[in-house]
Amino acid sequence: MAYKLIGQNFAPHDVVAKVTGRAKYAEDFRAEGMVFCKLLTSPMPHAKIRNIDASDALKMPGVFGILTADDVPQFPPPQTPILAKDEVFYVGEPILALAAADETTAADALEKVKIDFEQLPHVLDPLDSLYPGGPNARSNGNVAAAQINLQTVKWQAGDFGDDKTLPMGKPAETWSYGDLDAGFKASKLVIEESFVTAGYSHHSMEPRTAMAHWQGGKCFLYGSNQSHTAAVPNIARYIGIEPKDLVFIAEYCGGGFGSKIPGYPIMAVPALLSKKLSRPVMMRITRIEEYSIGTARPTFQGHAKLGFREDGKLLAADLYIVQENGPHIGGGDFRSAGNALSFVYQPDAMRFRAIPVLTNTPLRGPQRGPGENQLVPAIEPLIDKAARQLGIDRVQIRKINAPDSNGKIGADRGPVTSAFMKEALDKGATMFNWEEKKRRSGQKNGNKVIGIGVGQGYHSAGSNGFDGLVRITPDGKLHVHTGVGNLGTYSHSATARVPADLLNVAWENV
């Protein structure tokens, strides 16, 4: 089918508002009588909160009130709390919020809040925490993630190997399929290496500022978010209200990179403070606060062992990932990394082991292809090494192992709807002129050497449950309602072009 819109150049309708400054982000909204709140955050990586005394602060003129953990919904660990209760787990963890007529007054008042901390041992490296007698990031455990209960795991000293091998003690999650030992035995080449990946902050240009007020029993929340459908139920849960009582306004999102998809706990602070004080509350998140609560990619320390047949086919893969997960629920990156290896390279047999270890580091969360992208720098160089040692072209060895739409993923070897990795490799090689460029590889030009490379990765595309609504109004306009969020990806426009094309509506009328 030939499309009129899909695949053609177009201008998204919202781009003019971006170049004229009329696009409204969370901090651009105002409400009558709006006051400002500031956060008091933890100065320590790990401490007990013995007492909070805000009485002097509350006596100051211009101060309207505070919000503490006692005022907000509680969630069982390892879920990230809205405000710290009894214990803080990282520098910059929000403890309380204080609202005042202006931010300077709020900051002055925060100086008068007395907090009695009892400092506790902290840990930054997961291996330190796994070591016998090593510190735990939390009083109640050192290992947790989504679908992994909070628990304490210590390895034996003997599990810690030497610097060439990763310690491989008891994992928190493991699965396998196929006959791993037989696979390695049948392999012509076995390559084994450790890897470490970095954990950088998301740092969207727009910090996670939010403003809230209440009207007619509903909470109006202006926030920065990548999605609407995925966010509303979660944000309502953080505030402790029904989704129907939340009016979530997120017209534009100044970047999220995965950190602003299902809403986030700090959004509840202006909402609940506004309810408590019966005033609109603006919470401007600073760049420094964004470092702490804006999340970062979880880091991996891992080990991979790959066994190849003579023709380059991957027969067996053994992957172990120790994930630095921050102090709370963190990310499921380790899990999607395991799935990625099982999918992108289609090994005949595979074992996956992982342990997400809690650390007193800023919040961790999904970022740009979570897990799958950390796996790329870990595995792709090993594929290159195998190609060199087996005398196979680097694109070719990837094609040999690449999935098509019959590819299988994960422990249960589940199906995928479609995959075109071989086609992508072919297309890339043609566009890049791989064969020609390959001949130039290694050529020297003064102090520069030409090098060429190929890499691949995957991220699942599309989700169910984001169903939209299409309306045609008497003025001939097509209205496309979708829960997909508005950030730099223009996914709303891409989505809207599908019904426009099918219904033969000109783009100007969408």
Place this chain on the structure above:
Amino acid sequence: MAQSNSGPYRDAERGGATGDATNTISQRSAPSRRAFIKGVIASGAAASAAGYLFRGPGVPSAHAQAAGTVERLVTLNVNGATRRVDVLPQETLAHTIRYKLGLTGTKLGCDHGECGACTVIMDGVTVYSCSTLTHSVRGRKITTIEGIEGPNGKLHKVQAAFVEELGPQCGFCTSGQVMAAVALLEQNPHPSVEEARLAMSGNLCRCGAYDHYLKGVMRAAGEA
């Protein structure tokens, strides 16, 4: 913050995007970088909560009588209009235009003179409004993103080019990118790509759309 240097190549001339802003920041942050929680009772614990700080819009200051916190009425020239506004001594231009003049097109990305989202044009030169004290710009001609469209909302050629090249992704840095490009083309209507790159180097884009913005600048200059 008056800039003595002229021309759009502020970053190169002053040795980096933050060079000029540093003085202002250190003045301004004397109060804002202090430890906030003097009452913290713990072994060696120090608290920090530096960052955005300002008085709210239209709310009587809680400390209006305290020394150094008295608002003064100043006259500003913003987008060709004379605006009279009450300003605190430590108030930044970004705050004044966003919260007192209602011009929210200027964004605050870092509030530390690093990212350029708050870029405005002052007497033809780009400045970071987050690091410029409002009191220092009296008598200067300030242009914000709201002030560059033509009559009847006709887009400036930079804006039109940014639409054409799809410069913005998330859009949060876009106002600053537009202002930097407009200032460049006023000073140097036909920049080379390298000159354009240099002029735009004070504006960070976390989405990484630098090449799109650069193509937009060259298109606006009639070079694309």
